[in-house]
Amino acid sequence: MPSNNKKLTLMLGFSLVSLLASGSALAGLQAFQNNSSDNYSCGYKNDKGQTVVAAKYEGCGNFSEELARVSIIKPIMKDGYEDGIYLQGYINETGKLVIPIKYEAPLFDGVIIDYRDFHQGLLAVYKNGKYGYMNKSERLTIPYQYDTAGDFNDGLAVVSRNEKYGVIDKNGKTVVPFKFDGLDDYSEGLAKYRVGDWGDAAKFGFIDKSGKVAIQPKWDEAMEFSEGLAAVKVGGYETGKWGVIDKSGKQIVAPKYDRAYIEPMGDAVEVDGGRYVDGKLEVYNLNKAGAGAYMDYGSITRYILNRQxxxxxQKNFADWNEIEKVRHPEYYE
Known part of the structure; x- marks a missing residue:
């Protein structure tokens, strides 16, 4: 149920690489994959390598608020054909199943499974095409009534109904009216909103927690705020340029870079990068020299910017794969 160009804990279908998440060090349990069978399965081991939860699940998530999602695919018949629905439950830090595996994770676009974790004590749950929220005792605290539902952050969650987005608090009270064409989760007190339908006509700005416009919608694309700054774009997909603004909307970096993130690869559903981490942001320019019939660039220059x-x-790379090997060497071991 992505609200805009951002996933909300979404994962791709049958790939165990996507379904198998690393466990939390705080929990002392780590997910592992069973390689001894043709059927993918996963479980959890403790920090001594001992199996605590047998490999009996088809998806094993991270620990969030002392609980970790576990999931299965339940076979069903649909329109005379074999199909499956994705069900999720939750284990505690001892490996005990404390919330039964009965809550549906809906499938979107045929490949995206909306798996969820607890945030601020509440979980977005789905039933009969609508979302609500339940607590860790499985009590439905906010009824099923929303078409999409984000995770709670600072006591607020972005939800939608009738193709308009607004914001609710943990009591289900509407605190920002349902009037936005698109609205992402809050980050550092600001939420990105969209004016207009998707495409060249769409513009993006930011609102504060009261719903007041903090930054006018004049950007053709934008990332959420991180460390007080946000990457923003002027122009279309192919020719637009990226810069950086602060929370007042002041331009910190003029739009001059071709890319501010790496497009999703393989099973990924979210862009890689586009946010400041430890005071640094990676941006990229595509060098046309050496471009061929199947590639619109000959090489890529990566720039690392500081907060100013x-x-x-600055470094040149042959392609995106080379950059990913530097960003995520653990994937290529």
Whole structure:
């Protein structure tokens, strides 16, 4: 149920790489994959490598608020054909199943499964095409009534109904009216909103927690705020340029970079990068020299910017795979 260009804990279908998440060090349990069978399965081991939860699930999530999602695919018949629905439950830090595996994770676009974790004591749950919220005692605290539902953050969640987005508090009270064409989750007190339908006509700005416009919708694309800054874009997909603004909307970096993130690869559903981490942001320019019939660039220059927008490192790469190997060496071991 993505509200805009951002996933809300979404995962792709049958790939165990996507379904198998690393466990929390705080929980002392880590998910592991059973490689001894043709059927994918996963469970959890403790920090001594001992199996605590047998490999009997088809998806094993991270621990969030002392609970970890576990999931199965339940076979069903639909329109005379074999199909399946994705069900999720939750284990505690001892590996005990404390919330039964009966809550549906809906499938979107045929490939995206909306798996969820608890946030601020509440979980977005789905039934008969609508979302509500329940607590850890399985009590439905906010009824099923929303078409989409985000996770709670700072006591607020972005939800939608009748193709308009608004914001509710943990009591289900509407605190920002349902008037936005698109609205992402809050990050550092601001939420990105969309004016207009998807496409070249759409513009993005930011609202505060009261729903007041903090930054006018003049950007053609934008990332959420991180460390007080946000990457924003002027222009279309192919020719637009990225820069950086602060929370007042002041331009920190003029739009001059081709990319501010790496497009999803393989089973990924979210862009890689586009946010400041430890005071640094990676941006990219596509070099046309050497471009061929099947590639619109010959090489890629990666720039690392500091919070003032100054380039502190610059390096050329042959392609995106080379960059990913540097960003995520653990995937290529």
């Amino acid at each position: 927008g100054k380039i502190i490192e």
